[in-house]
Amino acid sequence: MYDLVVLGSGPGGYAAAFRAADLGLNVAMIERHRTLGGVCLNVGCIPSKALLHVAGKILMADEPAHGVQFAKPTINLEAIRHHRQSTVDTLTSNLALMAKGRKVTVFYGEGKFDSTNSITVSKDGSEEKVAFKNAIIAVGSRAIKLPFVPYDDPRILDSTSALQLERIPEHLLILGGGIIGLEMATVYQSLGAKITVAELGEQVMTGADKDLVKVFEQVNKDRMSFLTKTQVTNIEATPEALNVTLKDKDGERQLAVDAVQVAVGRSPNGKTAGISDIGVKLDERGFVLTDDKCQTSVPNIYAIGDVTHGPMLAHKASHQGHTVAEVIAGHKVDFQPLAIPSIAYTFPEVAWVGLTETEAKKQDIPVKTAVFPWSASGRAIASGVTQGKTKLIYDETTDRVLGAGIVGSHAGELLGELTLAIELGATLEDIALTIHAHPSLHETVGLAAELGAGTITDLPNKTAKKA
Numbered sequence: 269m270y271d272l273v274v275l276g277s278g279p280g281g282y283a284a285a286f287r288a289a290d291l292g293l294n295v296a297m298i299e300r301h302r303t304l305g306g307v308c309l310n311v312g313c314i315p316s317k318a319l320l321h322v323a324g325k326i327l328m329a330d331e332p333a334h335g336v337q338f339a340k341p342t343i344n345l346e347a348i349r350h351h352r353q354s355t356v357d358t359l360t361s362n363l364a365l366m367a368k369g370r371k372v373t374v375f376y377g378e379g380k381f382d383s384t385n386s387i388t389v390s391k392d393g394s395e396e397k398v399a400f401k402n403a404i405i406a407v408g409s410r411a412i413k414l415p416f417v418p419y420d421d422p423r424i425l426d427s428t429s430a431l432q433l434e435r436i437p438e439h440l441l442i443l444g445g446g447i448i449g450l451e452m453a454t455v456y457q458s459l460g461a462k463i464t465v466a467e468l469g470e471q472v473m474t475g476a477d478k479d480l481v482k483v484f485e486q487v488n489k490d491r492m493s494f495l496t497k498t499q500v501t502n503i504e505a506t507p508e509a510l511n512v513t514l515k516d517k518d519g520e521r522q523l524a525v526d527a528v529q530v531a532v533g534r535s536p537n538g539k540t541a542g543i544s545d546i547g548v549k550l551d552e553r554g555f556v557l558t559d560d561k562c563q564t565s566v567p568n569i570y571a572i573g574d575v576t577h578g579p580m581l582a583h584k585a586s587h588q589g590h591t592v593a594e595v596i597a598g599h600k601v602d603f604q605p606l607a608i609p610s611i612a613y614t615f616p617e618v619a620w621v622g623l624t625e626t627e628a629k630k631q632d633i634p635v636k637t638a639v640f641p642w643s644a645s646g647r648a649i650a651s652g653v654t655q656g657k658t659k660l661i662y663d664e665t666t667d668r669v670l671g672a673g674i675v676g677s678h679a680g681e682l683l684g685e686l687t688l689a690i691e692l693g694a695t696l697e698d699i700a701l702t703i704h705a706h707p708s709l710h711e712t713v714g715l716a717a718e719l720g721a722g723t724i725t726d727l728p729n730k731t732a733k734k735a
């Protein structure tokens with residue numbers, strides 16, 4: 269009997285298994301695919317970043333380089349696919365080695381709970397029972413399917429098939445303006461596709477503040493067309509084209525495209541693997557209900573990652589994984605983060621963490637904001653990346669930083685400081701008095717804080733504190 273069995277080997281599952289093994293527990297992990305790492309490493313975060321890296325190189329070659337002109341890039345799709353796959357292979361094979369090094373037993377096959385103390389793993393017609401004292405459900409999520417989409421048509425792409433880069437369509441419609449849709453829009457646009465994004469909501473990248481998203485839209489206005497408040501209601505496949513029905517306030521119209529990527533969100537896998545049959549409580553959408561120790565309604569069973577409430581992000585899952593491993597090992601810990609960062613790896617990147625201004629307004633939280641424009645940053649001007657903003661959202665009375673957002677080159681990397689600031693309860697003054705290197709893009713964080721504090725000297729003195 270294992271001390272712990274982890275069902276699923278994504279960033280949540282393997283982090284939990286490895287941490288538990290390091291704490292001296294006897295651990296097994298069950299994975300239905302041939303490689304470890306789940307969606308994120310195999311067909312999600314990691315391969316998309318490999319493609320976005322290439323997209324960045326192509327887009328950069330197109331930008332004015334202040335005296336240097338590059339020829340039009342030559343694109344070798346096979347080599348790009350190879351970079352994607354070798355990135356995935358490096359990480360997934362390292363995971364298998366680390367599992368071995370930690371003596372975590374890996375069962376490859378489809379796992380299904382048959383009691384609160386055992387899971388049956390099925391593979392190629394054979395079955396094996398794995399008994400456990402504790403289990404962690406880390407079964408993730410899957411793409412939401414829309415009833416009117418002709419999924420059998422090869423011109424319909426999902427987040428997995430889009431990564432294959434089988435062909436570059438002339439005109440690609442992105443159905444859903446969330447992070448997956450916009451990241452793949454960026455990849456395909458750089459490779460030559462015309463892009464139309466159809467988004468039901470008021471803005472693309474819901475979740476980020478509008479003023480930041482506006483900069484992203486502005487930079488991309490000649491590269492992509494954004495149709496917001498627009499619902500895709502039907503797709504008809506004909507030999508010549510995919511005829512997409514778009515519905516907005518003016519009524520319905522047709523758009524003929526030669527490929528559609530569907531990226532309308534993900535739903536949790538809670539209703540699979542016999543999870544509810546053993547008494548684990550789910551909500552109506554299939555999320556497993558957990559407390560702040562990630563414990564489910566069955567005391568020896570825990571759940572982490574996309575199958576639980578909260579953002580569907582790998583770094584949330586891995587931190588939950590560590591928490592549960594430590595709880596099972598007897599530590600007094602829980603999972604109550606103040607800040608879970610989000611990054612859209614688009615061009616430019618958009619990154620945000622903690623409270624947004626939109627959320628503050630919705631929840632009636634009294635906040636102030638300080639937004640430093642990158643057009644006043646020496647490093648941004650010298651690097652030709654002035655289309656950016658660094659924004660702080662802070663408590664009106666205490667000046668404590670509650671949220672932050674950045675749009676611009678390397679925004680995702682710059683966000684780290686602000687995530688730490690929020691977790692440590694920093695105020696504007698703490699950030700403003702921290703010496704940031706000059707000239708640098710991260711200096712914009714310090715300058716935004718100085719702007720809020722009224723001590724800034726890198727902008728006109730409208731906001732200067734006189735006393």
Ligand SMILES: NC(=O)c1ccc[n+]([C@@H]2O[C@H](COP(=O)([O-])OP(=O)(O)OC[C@H]3O[C@@H](n4cnc5c(N)ncnc54)[C@H](O)[C@@H]3O)[C@@H](O)[C@H]2O)c1
Nearest residue numbers: 444445446447448449466467468499500531532533580611
């Ligand atoms: N870099 C990252 O952090 C990253 C990358 C990829 C995915 N993810 C996560 O994966 C999850 C799924 O991402 P996603 O982009 O698929 O989902 P999402 O929920 O973020 O966005 C889907 C969008 O589709 C729109 N939509 C739904 N039906 C529509 C219709 N019929 N017509 C037009 N628009 C429609 C919705 O309004 C929504 O804005 C998210 O939780 C996301 O945070 C994160």
